[in-house]
Amino acid sequence: MNEDQFGSRVQHLLDEAIPLAPNAAERLRAAREQALARQRAAPAPALQWADNLLGSLGGWSGMSLRVLLPLALLLAGLIGIYAWQQKQTLAEIEEIDALLLTDELPLDAYLDRGFQDWLKKRGGGEQ
Numbered sequence: 001m002n003e004d005q006f007g008s009r010v011q012h013l014l015d016e017a018i019p020l021a022p023n024a025a026e027r028l029r030a031a032r033e034q035a036l037a038r039q040r041a042a043p044a045p046a047l048q049w050a051d052n053l054l055g056s057l058g059g060w061s062g063m064s065l066r067v068l069l070p071l072a073l074l075l076a077g078l079i080g081i082y083a084w085q086q087k088q089t090l091a092e093i094e095e096i097d098a099l100l101l102t103d104e105l106p107l108d109a110y111l112d113r114g115f116q117d118w119l120k121k122r123g124g125g126e127q
Helices: 003-015 022-041 046-055 059-102 107-111 113-122
Strands: none
Touching: none
């Protein structure tokens, strides 16, 4: 019998409202107060509290949380870095294009055959 079954069985028996003798009810009340006093007397340190919280996430669900959460954070970080690099690359290309378009290049440079070959090679041969 595991703890959950035992707890539900005890709860079921207590919920049946079995009549108790007054002295037995008084002893149960005193025992309950003693147990609560002992429980309040020993506060758990912060690290023990965190360990209890993580320990309660045991089993496959806890393992998956301990593995999948860092993995998801790592993946989100890598996606963020990739997006930032792409944005930087596009900004550099836009800056170069703007400099080329605003530069005062003589008209003869566009008519030069070597310049046209360079443009074709740089543009992937589309011109």
